[in-house]
Amino acid sequence: MKDVARLAGVSPMTVSRVVSGEPGVAPATAAKVGQAVRALGYQRNDNARHLRRKSPGTATIGLLVDDLANPFYARMARSVEDEAHRRGCLVLIGSTHDEPRREREVVAAFTARQVDGLILVPTAAGHGFLRGPAHAGTPVVCVDRPAPGLAVDTVTVDNRAGARRAVTHLLAHGHTRVAYLGDRVGIWTQGQRCAGYLDALTARGIPEDPALIRHGLRTGDQARAALAGLRALPDPPTALFTSNDLITLGVLDDLDHPAPLAVVGFDDLPLAERLTPPLTVISQDPLALGGAAAGLLFSRIAGDTSAPRSVVLETRLVERGSGELRRA
């Protein structure tokens, strides 16, 4: 702990807070601590790993994301790969497409290749199977979402606080009819973001209106159709909170509408600053998520057997224009 604090140039207390996943540490500081942990953890490996693991391992880890073609997960994967490469380790990669069956298949295939550990963006299904004998002893870190029924290290952003902030921002610009457009509410991030939306309304004493809440939007087209339905309401919304980037993309055509709705989207998009109006978003950092998950995994692989940790990274409100449109 002292070595880490010295290397990172922070107090041991700060190291303790980062390692135990407490929020409120500045991201830059957390990153420095993470680097120091990993740097020291690595050296320890070379001598001590045989003691614990009995075998030197395959120097391969598995990474299973929702969809590798999604730029968010691609950047996360790149960050995991960089961390692995620094340690002479390779990455097996797979996509679940949010299908529990494919998730199980790929995890089984990873385990059959004797991966040293697994970083997982879990589907919404139960994950008790990861406690079974086939997987016992393989460290698992969940990233982006926790895995239901599995107590392992988890790295997420504070989705609920981010969503609350987005909606509070819209309310502060005079809107009282704010719609929520989200994917399946059973997906953990979506549930959290919907809860944050409701938090913001409650804090302002605005009652929840089910007519303004749309779940289960899986494509841009579905989001576009949902928005058309909202605009046709007798008392339509004047602002939107869109709960992922696919949904945000689906409602962008609306910016051309003669009476555009205010929009804050969760997740940033490339070129968002060049739209008309530029898009206001809640931004999270996939490189930091991937890096933190890899850091945790390699410390487990190195023999860390402490209780599971939950690392929560902050999000950032990026004000660009679409979220600052006042109610007409």
Place this chain on the structure above:
Amino acid sequence: MKDVARLAGVSPMTVSRVVSGEPGVAPATAAKVGQAVRALGYQRNDNARHLRRKSPGTATIGLLVDDLANPFYARMARSVEDEAHRRGCLVLIGSTHDEPRREREVVAAFTARQVDGLILVPTAAGHGFLRGPAHAGTPVVCVDRPAPGLAVDTVTVDNRAGARRAVTHLLAHGHTRVAYLGDRVGIWTQGQRCAGYLDALTARGIPEDPALIRHGLRTGDQARAALAGLRALPDPPTALFTSNDLITLGVLDDLDHPAPLAVVGFDDLPLAERLTPPLTVISQDPLALGGAAAGLLFSRIAGDTSAPRSVVLETRLVERGSGELRRA
């Protein structure tokens, strides 16, 4: 074969179809066969693989791209992973960052894991090492670019024809001073695109002006600086051909200029249609590139020993506005 069929609980015919990479086998069945192959293969490997690999292999392929965080390569990777998954096969992934040393390191690590084959976006360095004893017998498919000094299956787009079309399009809108902004010309795609630029000028009898040709732009900032230099010329260009998406992103600020230059970019960008003016591009399909490369690789793994093939996919000109600005 019979042992595998018995262990997997399927017919020898099914095993044969899975092993030879034929489509149409249910993923769950393919996975079972894959597991059985590996379970038996692991044992056989240790003794018999030196003979040459009639052995069933590891059901793992390696994919090495330039940078996984680049959405173009991320989509290519997703397509390779889908093809592999259909065949009960896993994908080891890596990024070269266009560094020959990292490329060699990762290829060596892939080979040490006994991958059944390798899909490679090669760096500009020599690739004779892939003919060496460490790699002999491992099929390699190059995608996006050929590998200098290596005669293997290759999947590319027709970069030269695409670039020629982009520049011809600008010339057809009255421009005679068209600048070329590209990355290192030693990168094969960049060399091809620069050749296509020159083809278009030659066809119109316009002499090449070295002052309008800028190579070696590695970042958006460098592209922005190069453009500022071009604008400061006594006889500045009225149109730009930008030779990759990073460079295109770097010059987008120029669209806000009181006298914007016409622009055609190579590679499409998300939200390009929502810019002002919307961006005209030469578009290529990374999913098709990845799918074609995977198809070739799996046919090699299945035993195809015919002469190396070169698959060239077409590009598409997408006219949206920025490339149709006429010379003032």
